[in-house]
Amino acid sequence: MKIALLSGASSIHTVRWANGLSGAGHEVHVITQQSIVDPFDKEVKVHLFPFRGVLGYFTMVPAVRKLLRVIQPDIVNAHYASGYGTTARLVDYHPWVLSVWGSDVYDFPHKSPVHKWLVKKNLRAADQVASTSHCMANETRRLTPELTDIAITPFGVDLKAYIGLKPQMAEPKPKLVIGTVKTMKPTYGVDTLIEAYALLLKSLQTKPQLNAPALELRLVGGGEQTAELQALANRLGVAGSVNFVGRVPHLKVPMELAKLDIYVALSRAESFGVAIIEAGAAGRPVVVSDAGGLPEVTIEGETGFVVPRENPQVAAVALEKLVLDAKLRHRMGTTAQAHVAQHYSWDACIEIMLGVYGKTLTAKAANRQV
DSSP: OEEEEESOTTSHHHHHHHHHHHHTTOEEEEEESSOOOSOOOTTSEEEEOSOOHHHHHHHTHHHHHHHHHHHOOSEEEEESTTHHHHHHHHHTOSSEEEEEOSHHHHTGGGSOHHHHHHHHHHHHHSSEEEESSHHHHHHHHHHOTTOOOEEEOOOOBOGGGGTTOOOOOSSOOSEEEEEEEOOSSGGGTHHHHHHHHHHHHHHHHTOGGGOOOEEEEEEEOOOTTHHHHHHHHHHTTOGGGEEEEEOOOGGGHHHHHHTOSEEEEOOSOOSOOHHHHHHHHTTOOEEEESSTTTGGGOOBTTTEEEEOTTOHHHHHHHHHHHHHOHHHHHHHHHHHHHHHHHHOBHHHHHHHHHHHHHHHHHHHHHHHHO
């Protein structure tokens, strides 16, 4: 199959979709206005246009239309309902699939009536709409209730990058590392995590008979809130055991997860739980908030605990259970690794996406015959 992806080349998810589809034996073209950050496989053909910003999604239309006439792909997959969804609608090449990602349906439509009109128009113009999670599909239906058939195409994880990473042994350790790999911004609730960590330390200090291990909170990621979060750790008296690592390249995420014993994501909003399936691939138990797609990729009580968002007290209780029970950490990590391997390997996710492409092509061919 010949596939054209209209998507941001700077996103690791674009790279993974393109490389995965190419690895499955298909000819993949990425059409983008964003510069490459992470490498594409050499077989993937990237077409970088000089048009930039919001206006660029409109001004690139003639050039994209001309390119598609040359490539003649079997299908176009636009990623993001606002920017590239607009480009795909105006190019009017069929069949095309529109994949929603998150802020394009959660935030963008609510900026103004014009923004909402634009996204709704793009969604209705696509031959098929796809979402990475059920919760985001529901949000999309709130905008366009007539779209009853929204395909679920989750992001996957490259299991090869996690070969050799195993769940922690079911034995007590002298020190445990709790952590997250997230951008330091309010959406991701890292402040809630620091507060929960402070409550956890305070609780364990009152129970010396339990011989709890020493703890470290490891925060991986850069972002606008870093200084504010550092000040919060100081104010709560836990800065001495909180390690702000900063941003790391995507290729180093497995190495960072290997340094953790427990992974935590207490987001206030989350369209999908990529970080959770990566933690699962590394065999780490998780504590997640009930925001968005996080509960969809966490099996409560089996791969981790789901707690109410913005509730550091309940999060601290869940963390304490894992800190004090090595067998529980091992069991949850083992179950998480098996769950991810079965449902969220890139091979499985690529097959799902190819199934959506095939269904869309079949439906379009049937409509032409009518």
